[in-house]
Amino acid sequence: MNLLEVFLPIVSFIVFSLLTIPVTNIAGGKRRKSMIMLSWFIVIFTVTSIFVANLVAEYYAQMEKEPFLNLTFSRGLNVIFSSTFMIDAVSIYMAIIFTVVSAITLLYSLFYIDAREPLSGRYYALMLLITACVIGACFSGDFLTLFIFWEASAVGSGFLMLYKESPRSIHATLKYLIMIIIASAFIVYGLSIIYGLAGTLNFWAVKQILMSLKDKHLFILSFIFMATGYAIESAIVPFHMWLPDAYTAAPASSSAFLSALVDQGSYYVLLRILVYILTPPTILDWRIVLAFLSIFSMILGNLLALIEHNIKRLIAYVCIADVGYNLIAITSVTPLGVMGNLYFFLVGGLTTALSFMTVGILNNIGIKTLGDLSGIGRKMPLTSLALLTGAFSFSGFPPFAGFFAKYLVFTAAIEAGLSWLAIVGVLTSIVQAAYFLRLVNYMFAKKTRRRGELSEPKNLLIPVFMLTIMIIFLGIYPTIILELIKPVVQQITLII
Amino acid sequence: MGNILLLVTVLPVLGAPLAYLLGKKSPRIAAFLISLICLAEIVLLFTIVPQVLNSVDHKYVESYSWIPTIYASLTFFADGISLSMAIITLVLIFTATIFSVNYMQDRRGLAEYYALLALLSAGLVGVFITSNLMLFYFCWELMLVPSYFIIGEWGYRKPYRAAFKFFIFTHAGAIFVLLGIGAIFMLTGDLDIFSAQVALMNTPPDLVMWILLSLTLGFAVKMAVVPFHMWLPDAHSEAPAPMSALLSGVIISAGAYAILRISLGTVLPSILSISFGSQFLHSLAILGVISAFFGSFIALVENDVKRIIAYSSIAHMGYVLFGLSMFPYVEAIIGAVLHLVNHAVSKGLFFLSAGSLMKQLEIRDIREMGGLANKMPITAIAGSTAALSIAGIPAFACFISEFIMFVGAFKAIKNDGFYIIPTILMLIATVLSLAYALRYIGHVFLGKSKVEEVEKEPSLMKIAMLILVVIVILLGVWPTFFVELIASVEFALLGG
Numbered sequence: 001m002n003l004l005e006v007f008l009p010i011v012s013f014i015v016f017s018l019l020t021i022p023v024t025n026i027a028g029g030k031r032r033k034s035m036i037m038l039s040w041f042i043v044i045f046t047v048t049s050i051f052v053a054n055l056v057a058e059y060y061a062q063m064e065k066e067p068f069l070n071l072t073f074s075r076g077l078n079v080i081f082s083s084t085f086m087i088d089a090v091s092i093y094m095a096i097i098f099t100v101v102s103a104i105t106l107l108y109s110l111f112y113i114d115a116r117e118p119l120s121g122r123y124y125a126l127m128l129l130i131t132a133c134v135i136g137a138c139f140s141g142d143f144l145t146l147f148i149f150w151e152a153s154a155v156g157s158g159f160l161m162l163y164k165e166s167p168r169s170i171h172a173t174l175k176y177l178i179m180i181i182i183a184s185a186f187i188v189y190g191l192s193i194i195y196g197l198a199g200t201l202n203f204w205a206v207k208q209i210l211m212s213l214k215d216k217h218l219f220i221l222s223f224i225f226m227a228t229g230y231a232i233e234s235a236i237v238p239f240h241m242w243l244p245d246a247y248t249a250a251p252a253s254s255s256a257f258l259s260a261l262v263d264q265g266s267y268y269v270l271l272r273i274l275v276y277i278l279t280p281p282t283i284l285d286w287r288i289v290l291a292f293l294s295i296f297s298m299i300l301g302n303l304l305a306l307i308e309h310n311i312k313r314l315i316a317y318v319c320i321a322d323v324g325y326n327l328i329a330i331t332s333v334t335p336l337g338v339m340g341n342l343y344f345f346l347v348g349g350l351t352t353a354l355s356f357m358t359v360g361i362l363n364n365i366g367i368k369t370l371g372d373l374s375g376i377g378r379k380m381p382l383t384s385l386a387l388l389t390g391a392f393s394f395s396g397f398p399p400f401a402g403f404f405a406k407y408l409v410f411t412a413a414i415e416a417g418l419s420w421l422a423i424v425g426v427l428t429s430i431v432q433a434a435y436f437l438r439l440v441n442y443m444f445a446k447k448t449r450r451r452g453e454l455s456e457p458k459n460l461l462i463p464v465f466m467l468t469i470m471i472i473f474l475g476i477y478p479t480i481i482l483e484l485i486k487p488v489v490q491q492i493t494l495i496i
Numbered sequence: 497m498g499n500i501l502l503l504v505t506v507l508p509v510l511g512a513p514l515a516y517l518l519g520k521k522s523p524r525i526a527a528f529l530i531s532l533i534c535l536a537e538i539v540l541l542f543t544i545v546p547q548v549l550n551s552v553d554h555k556y557v558e559s560y561s562w563i564p565t566i567y568a569s570l571t572f573f574a575d576g577i578s579l580s581m582a583i584i585t586l587v588l589i590f591t592a593t594i595f596s597v598n599y600m601q602d603r604r605g606l607a608e609y610y611a612l613l614a615l616l617s618a619g620l621v622g623v624f625i626t627s628n629l630m631l632f633y634f635c636w637e638l639m640l641v642p643s644y645f646i647i648g649e650w651g652y653r654k655p656y657r658a659a660f661k662f663f664i665f666t667h668a669g670a671i672f673v674l675l676g677i678g679a680i681f682m683l684t685g686d687l688d689i690f691s692a693q694v695a696l697m698n699t700p701p702d703l704v705m706w707i708l709l710s711l712t713l714g715f716a717v718k719m720a721v722v723p724f725h726m727w728l729p730d731a732h733s734e735a736p737a738p739m740s741a742l743l744s745g746v747i748i749s750a751g752a753y754a755i756l757r758i759s760l761g762t763v764l765p766s767i768l769s770i771s772f773g774s775q776f777l778h779s780l781a782i783l784g785v786i787s788a789f790f791g792s793f794i795a796l797v798e799n800d801v802k803r804i805i806a807y808s809s810i811a812h813m814g815y816v817l818f819g820l821s822m823f824p825y826v827e828a829i830i831g832a833v834l835h836l837v838n839h840a841v842s843k844g845l846f847f848l849s850a851g852s853l854m855k856q857l858e859i860r861d862i863r864e865m866g867g868l869a870n871k872m873p874i875t876a877i878a879g880s881t882a883a884l885s886i887a888g889i890p891a892f893a894c895f896i897s898e899f900i901m902f903v904g905a906f907k908a909i910k911n912d913g914f915y916i917i918p919t920i921l922m923l924i925a926t927v928l929s930l931a932y933a934l935r936y937i938g939h940v941f942l943g944k945s946k947v948e949e950v951e952k953e954p955s956l957m958k959i960a961m962l963i964l965v966v967i968v969i970l971l972g973v974w975p976t977f978f979v980e981l982i983a984s985v986e987f988a989l990l991g992g
Contacts, residue, residue, distance in 0.1 A: 398638070
């Protein structure tokens with residue numbers, strides 16, 4: 001396996017993204033523009049998934065020999081200063097799910113964002129670019145490469161939020177960008193200290209050097225800066241303020257895409273840094289800090305959602321609560337926890353994407369608050385079925401996929417001796433069930449004030465139902481994904 | 497035929513979409529389909545009966561692979577207790593479905609109703625015939641969602657409010673069950689209730705205590721014993737009559753069954769020797785006595801037809817809990833399980849007759865009724881049979897089981913003086929149940945008629961009630977079948 005094969009998926013996404021703008025401009029004038037765009041996207045994702053599949057096959061062929069594969073630009077003495085790519089079972093898994101989820105959300109935005117609008121080409125191009133960056137971040141093997149890819153995707157996300165250019169979305173995007181800039185300043189500062197201590201930014205080299213570090217004061221300082229930076233980016237509770245504004249003001253397709261890719265990607269970054277690099281407690285015992293942040297996220301996210309009336313904002317608060325559940329698993333640092341995390345990345349992404357997509361459909365016909373939702377259960381049976389699936393999956397009901405995610409997370413916490421954390425998780429998840437049931441109550445129990453029939457947009461429902469079916473299928477038979485995660489569990493025992 | 501139990505679980509799941517499609521054309525055909533499925537399942541279960549009675553370990557097991565990574569498998573098993581519960585559940589679903597044909601005929605959306613009923617039956621039967629905790633939890637929650645929609649959509653007065661209460665209470669309980677299941681998995685590395693029991697024997701008791709409390713709390717909410725009973729009166733009285741029959745007949749029995757099978761059967765044996773074990777059993781007995789008195793007293797003063805019956809369910813769950821608290825005294829357990837069976841048919845019949853009253857008279861206050869014995873003879877026979885059985889009159893079903901339970905209680909007193917007072921109190925409580933049963937009969941069927949004209953009951957409603965009348969009397973005079981089936985379970989294996 002060589003660097004080219006790792007680059008192929010990333011580069012092909014970037015190249016296709018650049019080509020998308022002229023293609024959209026050509027298609028925009030034609031009558032059957034959505035068909036042209038659809039076939040263009042099918043081409044893109046066929047090619048990229050061939051590249052990803054090739055990478056997967058190559059990796060699994062030699063996994064036994066070398067589970068953590070480091071690929072560097074320069075050879076020889078300068079290796080530790082070079083930009084590095086690292087391939088292991090986690091990054092492979094993340095690349096697969098990001099490709100799949102990105103394809104489905106793009107299909108949705110294709111119908112949601114009108115291709116005749118002048119800026120739509122850039123919108124699609126940005127989505128592909130962000131996908132490339134997120135996959136690149138998963139493959140990166142040193143802090144700097146990770147930083148570059150990650151910030152690139154964050155900046156791109158800002159423009160996805162801005163698409164409608166309403167005053168609210170400009171305000172929210174500004175808030176987001178300022179937060180991200182603060183975060184990256186923190187991260188760069190932390191990185192500079194780490195570089196000063198270790199003389200390298202390569203993950204494994206840093207880990208080795210930190211393990212034998214005597215004086216930890218500077219390192220703790222750098223950890224505080226980096227943790228704060230990444231906590232801002234993944235909207236952990238004291239730093240969550242940008243998320244509800246941003247996701248509410250953004251078009252639904254952006255919210256779905258960002259919550260499914262960039263959010264889950266940011267949790268992945270946390271997992272990578274905390275569990276893989278800072279794991280042996282001799283380096284730094286960070287678990288108690290994370291446990292409390294997780295509790296804050298779960299409680300605040302769920303309570304804010306409980307009193308929220310705007311549906312889209314409600315889903316955004318659930319995203320914050322989801323960070324908390326992910327953090328439970330990250331904090332427990334067990335193979336089961338990592339398994340729960342990885343399953344949660346997929347399922348949480350699918351579920352938030354599904355919810356934002358259905359909310360987008362409802363927003364299009366003017367339904368914004370819970371009150372507007374009254375009686376929609378009977379008027380729009382398919383849309384409300386999808387929203388129902390999302391709601392039940394969020395609240396952890398079998399046979400929806402969210403159930404196994406929560407089960408694995410809670411069990412991991414018990415395994416790690418953090419039963420109290422699991423109990424807090426359980427109690428907040430009852431709150432979650434309560435407000436989702438309130439939403440269901442509005443859909444079915446209340447009488448609608450609307451007259452006449454409401455038509456459901458068939459083309460938007462195609463991606464929505466792809467997600468619905470995936471959620472139900474993964475809830476009944478999660479073995480497929482768990483088998484994919486299994487090598488990770490074997491590898492994690494090598495590090496912990 | 498090696499996969500009878502798989503068939504029993506899968507048939508209703510497959511029947512649900514079929515019932516929906518057929519129900520769109522004609523609800524009658526859908527009802528016919530479901531009752532046919534129930535009959536087929538009963539026949540299938542009866543083919544296992546000889547195997548269970550005659551084999552060495554009195555068990556019948558089937559196992560299929562499901563999610564090997566977390567030790568979840570589709571393990572179905574049947575012993576005497578689970579078979580008798582499953583059979584009686586199916587009998588009740590069968591009669592409730594027949595009853596629904598006439599009872600629900602002027603309501604809307606019957607296709608959905610029958611599809612939900614089929615799903616509910618899958619969950620209900622599944623709970624009784626699985627020994628894998630994950631599959632158990634799936635079925636446990638599968639009971640909840642269809643019940644919520646059936647109560648909410650076709651109930652009376654403010655149905656969604658009652659359904660909401662029901663859902664939140666039982667879901668909160670279920671989450672604690674999940675926590676317990678996760679902890680069992682962590683301690684034993686297995687999710688099978690029998691191998692987990694063996695593995696738990698070698699674990700430190702302090703964690704097992706918490707598991708026991710967490711599980712029992714969850715099950716007790718479903719069972720609606722006193723501190724957790726608040727959801728029951730609303731849900732049972734606002735639901736449509738066939739659903740009330742199932743709720744009161746089997747859904748709360750599932751809670752009692754789970755306490756017996758999992759709390760007492762799997763978890764308790766490992767800590768039975770320390771003092772906490774007997775304290776736990778004593779507190780169950782106290783809760784049972786409180787429930788029995790609380791339910792009976794309120795049933796004595798309540799005037800709403802269905803609320804009287806609902807409160808009597810709380811009282812009877814108190815009897816069952818009292819019986820279970822004498823674990824592992826064989827007679828007491830046989831009595832408790834037999835009481836679950838007998839109470840299920842009697843209470844089902846009671847609710848169906850109350851439904852028939854409400855349907856024909858359109859009033860629900862017993863003070864406005866009276867002298868209905870002449871006008872609605874079949875309903876009067878059904879209602880009186882049920883009331884007398886609930887009161888514990890000989891020749892009706894519930895007498896036998898209460899009698900066996902008290903035999904067990906006297907045996908328990910010989911070894912443990914604590915049980916003297918609860919047993920005396922329980923004997924007094926049976927007098928109370930006679931009082932409210934007679935009050936019910938007196939107000940509704942006897943005395944001067946206050947209602948002018950009453951339409952005749954539709955024929956299928958009559959048939960459904962008569963089937964249950966026959967079963968109640970049959971079980972009262974010839975309980976041998978179920979007693980033998982239940983007694984075939986080796987309680988030594990179940991614990992103690």
